[in-house]
Amino acid sequence: MTAxxxxxxxxxxxxxxxxxxxxxxxxxxxAPFAQARRAIDERKAAGLHAGMWFTYGxxxxxxxxxxxxxxxxSIVVCARRYEPPDPHTSEGSGTAHSGSGAVAAYxxxxxxxxxxxxxxxxxxxxxxxxxxxxxxxxxxxxxDRAAAARAGLGWLGHNTMLLSRELGSWTVLGSVVTTAELxxxxxxxxxxxxxxxxxxxxxxxxxxxxxxxxxxxRCLAWLVQxxxxxxxxxxxxxxxxxxxxxxxQTVCPFNDAPVASARSQPVExxxxxxxxxxxxxxxxxxLLQMTDDDLMAAFGHWYIPRRRPEYLRRNALVVLGNVxxxxxxxxxxxxxxxxxxxxxxxxxxxxxxxxxxxRDELVAEARSVGLGNHDPDGLVAAELAxxxxxxx
Ligand code: B12
Ligand code: SF4
Ligand code: SF4
Numbered sequence: 465m466t467a468x469x470x471x472x473x474x475x476x477x478x479x480x481x482x483x484x485x486x487x488x489x490x491x492x493x494x495a496p497f498a499q500a501r502r503a504i505d506e507r508k509a510a511g512l513h514a515g516m517w518f519t520y521g522x523x524x525x526x527x528x529x530x531x532x533x534x535x536x537x538s539i540v541v542c543a544r545r546y547e548p549p550d551p552h553t554s555e556g557s558g559t560a561h562s563g564s565g566a567v568a569a570y571x572x573x574x575x576x577x578x579x580x581x582x583x584x585x586x587x588x589x590x591x592x593x594x595x596x597x598x599x600x601x602x603x604x605x606x607x608d609r610a611a612a613a614r615a616g617l618g619w620l621g622h623n624t625m626l627l628s629r630e631l632g633s634w635t636v637l638g639s640v641v642t643t644a645e646l647x648x649x650x651x652x653x654x655x656x657x658x659x660x661x662x663x664x665x666x667x668x669x670x671x672x673x674x675x676x677x678x679x680x681x682r683c684l685a686w687l688v689q690x691x692x693x694x695x696x697x698x699x700x701x702x703x704x705x706x707x708x709x710x711x712x713q714t715v716c717p718f719n720d721a722p723v724a725s726a727r728s729q730p731v732e733x734x735x736x737x738x739x740x741x742x743x744x745x746x747x748x749x750x751l752l753q754m755t756d757d758d759l760m761a762a763f764g765h766w767y768i769p770r771r772r773p774e775y776l777r778r779n780a781l782v783v784l785g786n787v788x789x790x791x792x793x794x795x796x797x798x799x800x801x802x803x804x805x806x807x808x809x810x811x812x813x814x815x816x817x818x819x820x821x822x823r824d825e826l827v828a829e830a831r832s833v834g835l836g837n838h839d840p841d842g843l844v845a846a847e848l849a850x851x852x853x854x855x856x
Pocket of ligand 3: 621660663664715717718
């Protein structure tokens with residue numbers, strides 16, 4: 465293929481991306497991502513990955529893009545911007561409306577849907593021109609941010625986000641791995657963070673104490689997705705966050721600038737139930753009232769550990785303990801119901817929530833009718849023995 469034909473194909477790709485609503489496109493080669501491989505190996509060795517698999521499961525595979533498509537010559541990397549959290553509906557700071565859980569901004573938009581559709585359009589262009597092409601997005605086979613950085617879409621910030629001067633960091637990323645030899649994008653962007661540490665200081669749990677290195681054991685975005693008991697030491701810090709955390713992005717100065725190229729339209733996040741959602745937030749009482757089937761129908765598109773709805777209830781109870789109104793009859797009813805749950809995990813977190821809200825009598829009442837009698841893993845017993853910081 466001649467250089468001219470190459471350029472023409474790239475123009476077709478850029479056109480397809482732009483008409484599909486993608487905000488940035490870059491191209492890199494298919495050499496292994498050595499720095500990302502080192503970062504994964506080091507984090508695993510230090511236990512900073514907290515048992516996550518994703519790209520950590522098989523690091524050699526996730527950092528060797530040539531393995532995704534036989535004969536691959538180029539990676540087309542794309543970004544789609546989404547709307548930042550609306551401070552009026554979702555604060556993500558532990559201070560939102562009573563009984564309301566914050567949902568991260570990327571969930572409240574359809575950014576991944578738009579991005580995936582755009583990547584497929586690019587694949588079609590490449591296939592029409594006789595090339596093989598595979599789209600990968602948020603996939604265990606590729607470390608997306610390393611690809612985006614090398615394709616010149618931005619630099620890796622101290623919060624580990626791919627950050628660009630034009631788009632900020634409210635973006636999702638995806639790639640097309642193809643056998644076409646395409647012209648490479650410009651230079652890799654240099655570190656724009658400089659001496660700034662705003663994200664590191666803003667992180668409510670100190671998960672970014674080392675610049676550019678995320679300790680997943682402390683990251684709230686991971687802890688709401690992790691299986692097991694929610695670590696007691698981070699429950700108060702969770703505040704109102706029901707799903708995801710945006711704090712290390714909201715404080716970033718590169719997210720302040722008006723973004724001329726933003727095309728994303730906010731998509732109302734909906735449960736299809738009156739009063740249950742308010743933009744990027746979800747009523748936790750309403751959530752706890754739902755049946756397991758309804759919960760999965762409404763939130764099944766979230767990452768829920770082992771696909772078990774009790775984990776949604778676990779997170780909702782921690783949020784309820786932090787932001788619920790202790791005097792509300794609806795809160796009381798939900799605490800009662802959760803204390804008598806057949807799931808020890810749910811009952812244990814209900815003990816914490818009730819005591820945090822100063823409703824110890826509900827726990828005593830539940831114990832008198834059997835709370836903790838069936839507790840094979842000692843989850844309820846551990847909660848009963850644990851001191852609980854009262855809501856101020
Ligand atoms: C596992 C994972 C998580 C984990 C761990 C994240 C992490 N930082 O490791 C958890 C659950 C915590 C998480 C949270 C979030 N995630 Co996530 N996640 C992933 C996933 C699946 C893999 C990430 C990965 O491979 N990490 C391995 C490490 C080694 O790589 P890295 O995080 O990119 O880190 C780089 C830097 O740390 C840098 N580095 C290393 N040392 C140093 C030192 C210095 C000084 C510097 C500056 C940099 C630096 O090199 C590393 C490799 O390139 C990707 C999708 C994918 N397939 O890639 C999405 C992805 C990274 N997540 C994404 C998003 C949107 C989020 C959240 C914003 C969601 C939310 N609101 O809750 C948060 C942000 C938290 C944060 N600050 O990272 C986007 C990020 C888009 C962007 N613009 O950067 C991705 C790319 C998904 C996508 N396809 O769009 N995520
Ligand atoms: S997502 Fe939240 S908890 Fe995780 S590093 Fe960023 S600010 Fe900290
Ligand atoms: S807040 Fe500052 S240090 Fe953190 S990513 Fe943004 S510019 Fe970099």
